[in-house]
Amino acid sequence: MSTRYDVVIVGGGGAGLRAAIAVAEARPDLSIAIISKVYPMRSHTVSAEGGAAAVIRPPDTLDDHAHDTISGGDWLCDQDAVEAFVAEAPGELLRLEHWGCPWSREPDGRIAVRPFGGMRRVRTWFAADKTGFHLLHTLFQTSLRYPSIVRYDEWFVTRLLVDDGRVWGVVAIEVMSGRIDAITAESVILCTGGCGRVYPFTTNANISTGDGLALAYRAGAPLEDMEFVQYHPTGLPFTGILISEAARAEGGWLVNRDGYRYLQDYNLGRPAPGPVLRSMELGPRDRLSQAFVKEVDRGRTTDTPWGPVVHLDLRHLGAEVIEARLPFVRELCRDYEHVDPVRELIPVRPVVHYMMGGVSTDLVGATALDGLYAAGETACVSINGANRLGSNSLPELLVFGARAGAAVAEAAGRHTGPAPAVAAQARDEEHRLESDLLHREGGRERLATIREELRETMEQGVGIYRSGDSTAKAADKLYELRERCRNAAVDDHSRVFNTELVAALELSFLLDVAESIVRCASLREESRGAHQRTDFPARDDERFLAHSQIRRTGDGASTVSYRPVTITRWPPAERVYGR
Amino acid sequence: MADTITLEVARYRPEQEDEPTTQCYEIPMRREWTVLDGLNHVKDRLDGTLSFRWSCRMGICGSCGMTIDGDPVLACETFLTDHHPGPVRVEPLRNFPVIRDLVVELTDFMAKLPHVMPWLVADEPPPDTEYLQKPAEVDEYQQYSMCINCMLCYAACPVYGLERDFLGPALIALAQRYNLDSRDHGDHDRLEILSAPEGIWDCTFVGECSRACPKGVDPAGAIQRYKLEAAKRTVRSLLLPRGRR
């Protein structure tokens, strides 16, 4: 079976929905399919807590937002992309307001903003501390107005259809029925989110398995800056559930086992009672997570069954502020940690949170493969460079989701197709899924065993600090895991809602993503932002003021090349916080 | 505390069996584990064929609604300690067709969703800046905007169990979420669907929905409030000439 659309969007999170609406608005005559492995309102965007950054009123300026983003990204951001981003972010957030997003307000009825890490001005719009939830539901509900948007809910995309350097659609499985279909289109936009689940301890939802990264990589599109993985400094031990940066923005303190605000020892400024922008607890995430590791080395953290922790202290904020501004944080601490932040300290430790890298795109989301676009966390435009600033991702989804949507609408109608080779590819894929997975007999190992070893390998090999040695070991282990994965057991041979089949497909995607992270981390012999090499502790602009680009070359091999960073107005400089 | 606990899980594999069965799994009893952690332990180590939905594991994506020891709850917010010493009975949500094991079919809800027009209906083009909305105006609809579409209220609702056409608690709350938003002008358009027989009037006000809701949305309150409003409107439309309704 095959169904044809003008545009196929893979992913129904913030980026995918925004892109779909952009296409529908620009060209109501185009047919659009959103394919999502979960119902769109379950997408991971729903968990975003803290807020969305965009310049709202003086004294803030677009240049200030751009400079914060670029210095926060340790000068690895493409500055033309950042300029487009900061210029369009306010309009996008305002559009969300006009669509009904319940932004938190000032007493006079204007949009309220809060401070955020690494931002020198107060510019983060928020909807209490459920910003992503409200943003996603607003987008999803608004998307229901457009009759040209057709949804494939709980369909899992397994492969991109490519012929002669051009993408023509996807193959997907309907999870409920096990039906396998080719869904073809003139353009495909990947909006599949992040890949936090490649690590053992992450804030990311179960669905964040980097599927789009692997799909693009397998199809021959380069992935960019994959070595840059963000650790967020404050995750709850055991679950990895995020305690939003909003908690520090409202005035929370990070203290070590002696009750000491240890960040003052790491070149992040001096402690003040209230929050100070770009200082101490409002420094950037990479620096805060690195400071944690140093505290562990100094023996100043507290040991728990889930590893060392420090504590986040919100008690001085009082019940009223916590209830009004951080109700979700309080709910999460009570439910999952059995502590009430109004009266008690919250144990926290760094946790994998965000992938700065992604499918390499230009400023409108186009990838190196004709017909293939990407937007959202799965794309690398790149505005996040070596370290994303908190609250820049949600506006990124909107700005570049909208840009990709507008671009495919503009390009529509130039090709007739799909090419005949595509039908054969679709049959191949169907055959692979049927014979390899649905009928796999007598596998030796459980998927979960391999998945756990993979995750541990990543934490050991490419964690907050890495080295030539650690990445080499990880690469060897990945090779072994890949072999073992081929023979893993898939006990479930049913067609109806086979979640083990889904898990097996996700595991193979995770392995590809892991390989790209490890390879790029081993080759970047410098330290920049979230990529800290113990054997190359300094930033090296001579060699590495450049984006890594990893590309599959047939049979599991890959090549890595470098593309210079686009500098427009902000020459590389030292990153300064707390002064 | 004993170091294991038993999960009694409802299984249903339509390709193999006509009726649901029960399967027992013994899992470690750990203080920090939710029922979802228990189910994942089963899936990862004991039986890869058990199917259930989950994603965020933090009570916000709405995927993991199940019946646990008789109550509709989110598996990721239900701790094993609260069901100690077990066994813990885990079943799919009631009032929905079961696709497989703990997975139920949401097609009916998804199909009805657009009917309540869950989007902002403006009566003129938006301003160049934001619509002003005072915190008190946000408070008017905020509670109804917190719905995560987890379907627990539908599983708890005796009317939905009998009347498949009933819009149901979350959809009426969602319509009210927009009706009560000072930026919205769609209440007139939503009146027809809400005041149709399968709208608010099907509700017999049992209030089970609000008790089941894990996010404090209070759909029963939304329905009650709308009934008053709809009654007023009906009276007005009988008494007043069209232009002044």
Ligand SMILES: Cc1cc2nc3c(=O)[nH]c(=O)nc-3n(C[C@H](O)[C@H](O)[C@H](O)COP(=O)(O)OP(=O)(O)OC[C@H]3O[C@@H](n4cnc5c(N)ncnc54)[C@H](O)[C@@H]3O)c2cc1C
């Ligand atoms: C806990 C948490 C809090 C955060 N808070 C903030 C914040 O306050 N501010 C901020 O700016 N950013 C925040 N972020 C980051 C931000 O939320 C994410 O980067 C962003 O939401 C990603 O959105 P997306 O649209 O790219 O992808 P997602 O929302 O993850 O959506 C991915 C979509 O792709 C679909 N999909 C994936 N693979 C497949 C496949 N194989 N087949 C079919 N469909 C598929 C999924 O079903 C889903 O619909 C936070 C992140 C986390 C983890």
Ligand code: SF4
């Ligand atoms: S109203 Fe409450 S119980 Fe019903 S779907 Fe929404 S969040 Fe779930």
Ligand code: FES
């Ligand atoms: S897994 Fe998301 S609500 Fe339970």
